[in-house]
Amino acid sequence: MNTQSRLGLLAALALSLSPVLVSDALAQRRQQMPSRSEQPQDAPPPKQEKNFPFDASWTATQLNGKPINSFKATLKVDSNLRGTGFAGCNTFSASAYPLRQQGFAVGPIAVTKAACDKSVADFERSYLMALRTARQWDLVEGRLVIKTGAGEIRFDRGI
Template sequence: MIRRLGYAALLAAMAAPLLLPTDAQAQRRQQMPSREELGQQAPAVQQQQEKTFPLGASWSAVMLNGKPIADRRATLQVDANLRGTGFGGCNTFSASAYPLRQQGFAVGPLALTKRNCDKGQAEFERAYLTALRGTRNWDLVDGKLVLKGAAGELRFDRGF
């Protein structure tokens, strides 16, 4: 027991100088006036209000990777059960769709119907679903839903 107390006392004696400020540190603290002394107020910390993902809203794709979607139709809806459903241009799809903190977004594996489509529809659908599956972030900008990820960017207008 005495030996343990001896080690504890030795460690405390060795650590004490490390915890105390040096003369130079103490002088710097004394030399620096506070904001109040300078007549300035500390800036108010502004916290951004976390946006809420619009669950239950229907969305129609209007842009894919910066290009307008004029001759194709693609949709998305995320319900309160975090199930994403929609139309990809040829087939309907469903997947888990999770709005996350700090406007993150995750889309699980997609389940698709197996309709035969022409080549143009199939290529558009593949690009749309690839961008949707790769989504990492979402935002609402001027009433439009914007989904961004490594595979591209999708912009949606509210649908009916």
Template sequence: MNAGKTIMIRRLGLAAVLATLAVPMLMPGEAMAQRRQQMPSREELGGGTTAIPLPQQEKTFPLGASWSVVAMNGKPVQDRRATLIVDQNLRGTGFGGCNTFSASAYPLRQQGFAVGPIAITKRSCDKGTLDFEKAFLMALRATNKWDLVNGRLVLKGGAGELTLSRSL
């Protein structure tokens, strides 16, 4: 019987500890009131005229627009041509400088971007054009973020940054 009392006391001790931990969780209104009291008033912050920043509005990816590369990794592209269009079916197509390509292209929330495996034609071109095309397609495939900056589409990822301008 003595062993039974010891087990009961241990259980009561555990129950008391759990109840002590659970009480603050059961009274969220009181905890919130305490947090609010600790925050400074508008007057303390500067007379109540402090501007409250608005959340940034989510941008919409420009589906169906035709884009041409104007810069790669911050360097202007002058004598090369590469294009990209992402259509309503989330299919990215374009010209890499020598070959045409297509791939799945998904604009995501918070200006994320994902490009699937790229299918490409197999034309032969000079080495400089093929090197440019390879760098362009690698940067495109590795893209994970996009933005519109001064009317230009900027694609960023682990293999570099592409800046594209609207084209016809």
């Protein structure tokens, strides 16, 4: 058999099999696709990813649901992922990472060593521990909320 005869035979064989292959492929596709009644109705739009407010100064107003009245605590996260602030008596700095899906992580915190009253030192320890255990952040009505391992810290925009 010459080459032309072989090619003709292969072409005839392919043409005879193609309706079977096409109908098999269509049948498989129909089985995989859900019917209109099975498709989800009005799926919610994907959540819009928020942008962390870098280089903004924040003043803490609540710690774990309790208002902060007699102490001052601040936080600022710059675009180099450096968190700095005042914790009531001492200043601090740490790596601060806003993550995907509004996650938040704070690295080890470096703190100055000024002597403080016991009540201020206790507040400072609670505030810094809450920052260190930060897990999520959100902006709610223009306020920064950082969710921690034991509660949350709420901040108002500072000067």
